[in-house]
Amino acid sequence: MTNSPEVATKIDMASMPVQLPTFPAEPVAARARFFNSGNAFNVKLPAVPAAAFREEAARALVATTTALLACDQSEVIDTPFPATTPLMLARYATIAPKDTLATDFAATGVIWYVIRGSGTTRAGAEVFDWAAGDVFLTPGGPDTSLASGLEGAVLWLVSNEPQLAFDHLVPAQGPAAAVETAHYPATEIARQLQRVVDAAQNDTTSGIALIFSSARQEASRNIMPSLTLSLNTVPAREHRRAHRHNSAAITLILKGESAYSMVGGLRCDWSPFATLVTPATEPHSHHNESDERAMFLIVQDGGLHYHARTMGFAFLEATGVAE
Numbered sequence: 001m002t003n004s005p006e007v008a009t010k011i012d013m014a015s016m017p018v019q020l021p022t023f024p025a026e027p028v029a030a031r032a033r034f035f036n037s038g039n040a041f042n043v044k045l046p047a048v049p050a051a052a053f054r055e056e057a058a059r060a061l062v063a064t065t066t067a068l069l070a071c072d073q074s075e076v077i078d079t080p081f082p083a084t085t086p087l088m089l090a091r092y093a094t095i096a097p098k099d100t101l102a103t104d105f106a107a108t109g110v111i112w113y114v115i116r117g118s119g120t121t122r123a124g125a126e127v128f129d130w131a132a133g134d135v136f137l138t139p140g141g142p143d144t145s146l147a148s149g150l151e152g153a154v155l156w157l158v159s160n161e162p163q164l165a166f167d168h169l170v171p172a173q174g175p176a177a178a179v180e181t182a183h184y185p186a187t188e189i190a191r192q193l194q195r196v197v198d199a200a201q202n203d204t205t206s207g208i209a210l211i212f213s214s215a216r217q218e219a220s221r222n223i224m225p226s227l228t229l230s231l232n233t234v235p236a237r238e239h240r241r242a243h244r245h246n247s248a249a250i251t252l253i254l255k256g257e258s259a260y261s262m263v264g265g266l267r268c269d270w271s272p273f274a275t276l277v278t279p280a281t282e283p284h285s286h287h288n289e290s291d292e293r294a295m296f297l298i299v300q301d302g303g304l305h306y307h308a309r310t311m312g313f314a315f316l317e318a319t320g321v322a323e
Contacts, residue, residue: 013038046078048085048248050263050282053275060092060154061116061273066099068092071250071275083162085248087301088227090275093155095119095148107140107159108171109179109224113252113297114186115273117153121146123181124174133186135212135297137223139179140164140171156252156273158299160226178225182214193231206313207240207286208233209298220303228302233295234259234288242285246312247300249278256294261286270294283316 019034053071060069071090072082084090095101095117103110112121118131122145123138130136138144140159164171172178193210201208212229213221223229228247234240234256242262251261256270263284268276278284288294305311 014042015039046076048073048077048277048279050266050268050279051084051277052268052271053090053277054271056092057271057273057275060094063094063154064096064152065094066096066101067094068101069094071277073277079162079165081162081165083165084158084250084275084277085162085279085301087160087163087166087304088158088248088250088299089161090156090158090250090252090299093146093153093157095146095153095155097148097150097152099152100145100147102142102145104142105140105144105159105161106164106169106171107161108164108177108226109140110138110144110157110159111223111227111229111299112136112138113156115154115156117148117151119146119148119153121181126181128181128183130183131186133189135184135189135229137179137182137212137214139173139177139181141173141177143173156275156297158227158250160224160301163226163301163304180214180216182223184212189231193233197233206243208235220306222303222306224303225307226301226303228298228300228306230298230300231295232286232298233293234286235293236288236291239287240285241318242283242316244281244283244312244314244316245300245302245305246280246310247302247305248280249298249300251276251278251299252297254295254297255292256288256290256296257292258290259286259288259294270296281312285317 013036021032024030056069069092070082071084074083114132114134120129124143196210210231212223253270253274259270261268264282
């Protein structure tokens with residue numbers, strides 16, 4: 001009687017290491033790598049945390065020199081480049097009186113909000129003046145500079161630099177650029193917002209918000225191909241009902257002394273010009289306990305999700321029901 005041969009134990013597909021070419025004939029073949037249906041889809045990346053950048057805002061508001069202060073979470077989310085969320089980077093820009101900030105952002109475009117002061121922007125051949133409360137959009141690249149007035153200036157800006165850095169891309173310049181300069185003066189913003197406030201709402205309306213776009217992006221209703229910008233409001237003693245979406249959101253608090261957000265079940269109190277991060281898919285709501293309308297700017301990577309048909313917006317509570 002002979003012994004049965006031992007049956008070798010097979011390795012589980014999910015435990016297999018990367019598979020390398022067995023006999024590559026040339027360097028290009030040696031670069032090939034293989035995975036399988038058990039180990040290729042379980043990539044685990046650090047979660048994007050909800051965050052509040054208050055110290056950066058405070059430093060910007062008292063700064064006397066020209067500088068950029070990044071709201072950087074790259075160490076937490078493990079990216080090799082500065083990032084507030086995987087695809088967006090927010091900063092504060094401070095410009096000393098009568099000084100110039102020259103920029104060279106590797107981004108499709110840059111969204112700016114003027115917190116304080118006044119000045120002039122030169123973007124390629126275009127020149128325009130700005131003041132507190134203005135929003136403007138500039139293309140990325142080296143052809144943009146901001147010169148401040150006698151009192152200096154503080155601005156908030158968001159770009160899609162991490163999106164381009166992920167693919168090692170360089171933005172197109174000149175006529176080939178995907179973004180053209182656009183200026184939204186504070187007086188025009190107030191006028192257009194009032195038209196929205198005066199309009200009727202229904203159960204599907206996502207709050208009271210003014211959405212920024214441009215002539216080139218009018219069809220998509222975005223401000224940039226990949227980014228959206230909105231001026232959101234919450235009326236006095238009301239709240240914006242809980243909801244979720246697949247885009248990440250970066251928020252600048254403009255007005256809301258007694259306001260707060262609930263993000264993933266945690267309360268985040270507002271403070272002037274703080275930058276808040278709402279991670280993608282996280283349930284959240286906004287609450288105003290004051291007697292004045294609360295206001296906040298929100299930049300999202302929503303353009304990408306609209307294009308991919310993956311925005312996934314959904315309300316999580318009925319109309320008028322408080323959280």
